[in-house]
């Protein structure tokens with residue numbers, strides 16, 4: 001292990017190659033991020049920039065009452081101003097396009113609107129990382145059209161943007177974060193195995209680190225060849241008892257996410273015809289309902305397994321997994337990742353339920369709703385917290401989450 005104090009010079013960026021290809025779908029987007037009912041907040045400078053704008057009478061009328069100060073509530077202290085939504089829709093949105101952007105150009109927009117779905121920051125990986133969030137239909141379209149998988153690219157940063165980063169002291173894993181993440185992404189992209197098996201194999205490797213493996217270079221060498229020793233179908237089984245637990249777990253996951261209060265999630269539960277237990281408030285899905293959707297999914301969308309690989313690689317990269325801050329958090333972050341795979345898988349299958357004709361559009365709709373819910377919620381953390389409390393965060397239990 002490198003000796004402490006140990007510092008990392010962040011002098012390059014890192015981004016998925018598809019980052020450079022992203023274009024907002026604009027009026028062609030059916031899941032426009034300006035009409036999803038979420039809080040769109042900004043700082044004082046952006047607030048004043050919007051207040052100063054003048055344009056056509058139509059734009060001026062929209063601008064007049066479109067923003068307000070944030071003085072109380074969840075976002076007070078974090079944001080200076082916010083858009084005043086009408087039925088969840090930004091008042092500047094017209095015919096699927098921002099009327100402020102149309103008349104005054106992108107520079108007139110608050111930073112959050114210019115950036116979404118992009119984000120960027122320095123990372124313990126030693127890179128200035130750029131990423132695209134999954135709550136955007138345009139990003140999902142890019143992932144759908146990448147049968148060769150996600151590649152990453154890097155360029156030097158201008159001098160003014162270079163930074164030093166110092167990992168937490170007395171923790172053995174942070175200095176190896178980038179190497180550990182790389183080996184995990186290699187496993188996720190190893191197409192000799194089905195995707196859920198790859199996630200399981202990754203868990204086998206990470207379990208060793210969580211259990212205290214001290215020789216990290218030796219672990220890296222072992223993890224790099226672990227998938228070579230696995231026979232397809234060796235670990236994961238699909239039967240009626242694993243399916244029952246898988247469905248129960250996902251109904252519970254949705255319940256936890258819905259407690260976050262986003263109306264689009266309640267609509268989602270309704271459209272999936274989840275039944276609510278009147279006493280516990282938990283959801284339930286009839287098994288026959290899922291099985292018939294699964295048969296249709298396997299015949300159609302499910303054949304493009306690369307899409308789910310790209311989705312999970314993107315999530316792994318965006319969430320900076322595994323969390324190497326400590327061994328405990330490393331395992332917790334893996335449990336979260338398995339839960340996310342399980343939720344995405346469940347919703348993907350359900351996009352092919354009876355009565356849905358445009359299954360790919362429905363797939364994107366469901367994935368965008370859940371991904372957006374997770375941007376403003378600690379839901380994913382709750383999922384692993386519950387499992388850890390009930391001693392069900394074991395690798396064997398992860399096998400069930402991966403089996404649906």
Ligand code: SF4
Pocket residue numbers: 023024025026029030031032033034116117135136137138139
């Ligand atoms: S969700 Fe993505 S593609 Fe759609 S309007 Fe927003 S940024 Fe554009």
